[in-house]
Amino acid sequence: LAKTTQPISMDSYEGQEVNITCSHNNIATNDYITWYQQFPSQGPRFIIQGYKTKVTNEVASLFIPADRKSSTLSLPRVSLSDTAVYYCLVGDSGGGADGLTFGKGTHLIIQP
Amino acid sequence: KAGVTQTPRYLIKTRGQQVTLSCSPISGHRSVSWYQQTPGQGLQFLFEYFSETQRNKGNFPGRFSGRQFSNSRSEMNVSTLELGDSALYLCASSLVPSGGAGQFFGPGTRLTVL
Numbered sequence: 001l002a003k004t005t006q007p008i009s010m011d012s013y014e015g016q017e018v019n020i021t022c023s024h025n026n027i028a029t030n031d032y033i034t035w036y037q038q039f040p041s042q043g044p045r046f047i048i049q050g051y052k053t054k055v056t057n058e059v060a061s062l063f064i065p066a067d068r069k070s071s072t073l074s075l076p077r078v079s080l081s082d083t084a085v086y087y088c089l090v091g092d093s094g095g096g097a098d099g100l101t102f103g104k105g106t107h108l109i110i111q112p
Numbered sequence: 113k114a115g116v117t118q119t120p121r122y123l124i125k126t127r128g129q130q131v132t133l134s135c136s137p138i139s140g141h142r143s144v145s146w147y148q149q150t151p152g153q154g155l156q157f158l159f160e161y162f163s164e165t166q167r168n169k170g171n172f173p174g175r176f177s178g179r180q181f182s183n184s185r186s187e188m189n190v191s192t193l194e195l196g197d198s199a200l201y202l203c204a205s206s207l208v209p210s211g212g213a214g215q216f217f218g219p220g221t222r223l224t225v226l
Contacts, residue, residue: 033213036217041200041222043203043217044202045217048218049214056222102147102154
C-alpha cells in the first residue's frame with residue numbers, strides 16, 4: 001500500500017518558488033509518482049509524472065531522490081492562479097486499487 | 113484533441129432513485145476510472161475499466177456499478193440513492209491502466225440527492 005503524506009496546507013506569495021513534498025515510504029518498484037492540481041468544482045489536472053531523479057516540464061519540476069521514498073513538486077514563480085489543491089499520487093500500471101489512492105492533498109494559497 | 117467529457121454536468125435526484133452517469137474518454141485512451149469526491153472524504157476511487165473489463169474496484173457498496181463499451185466510453189450507475197451519495201463524480205482516462213501514463217480528468221458530474 002503506497003500511502004502518501006503531504007502537508008495539509010501551505011502559503012506563499014506571488015513570484016516565489018513553492019516546493020511541496022510528498023512522502024511515500026512504501027513505494028513499490030513499479031510505481032510512478034504523479035502530481036495533480038485541482039481547482040474548486042473542477043476535475044484534477046495532470047501536472048507532472050516521474051519515476052526517479054528529476055523531471056521538468058513547462059509548468060513544474062519534480063524531484064525524486066534515489067530512495068524514491070519522497071518527492072518534491074516545485075512550482076517556479078507562482079501567481080495567484082496557482083492557488084489550488086495539489087495531490088501526490090503513487091501507482092503503477094499493474095493494477096490494484098491501492099495504486100489509485102489520492103491523499104487529502106495540499107491546499108496551496110498564494111497571496112499578493 | 114478533445115478532453116474527457118462527462119454528462120450530465122449536474123443532476124438532482126431523490127433518495128431511493130437510481131442514476132446513470134456517462135464518460136467519454138480522450139480519443140485513443142482505453143482506461144477509464146471513476147472517483148467520488150466529497151468535502152469530508154476527499155477523492156475516493158470507485159473503479160477502473162480497461163478494454164471493457166473492470167480491473168480494479170474501490171471500497172464502495174454494490175449499489176455502485178459501472179461498465180465500459182467497445183468504444184471505451186463508460187457509464188457508472190448508482191442504485192437506491194442515499195443522501196450520502198451527494199458528491200462530485202469524476203471520470204479519468206489514460207492510455208494504460210492505473211494511471212501509469214497519467215490520468216486526465218473530466219469536469220465531473222455534480223450529483224445532489226434530496
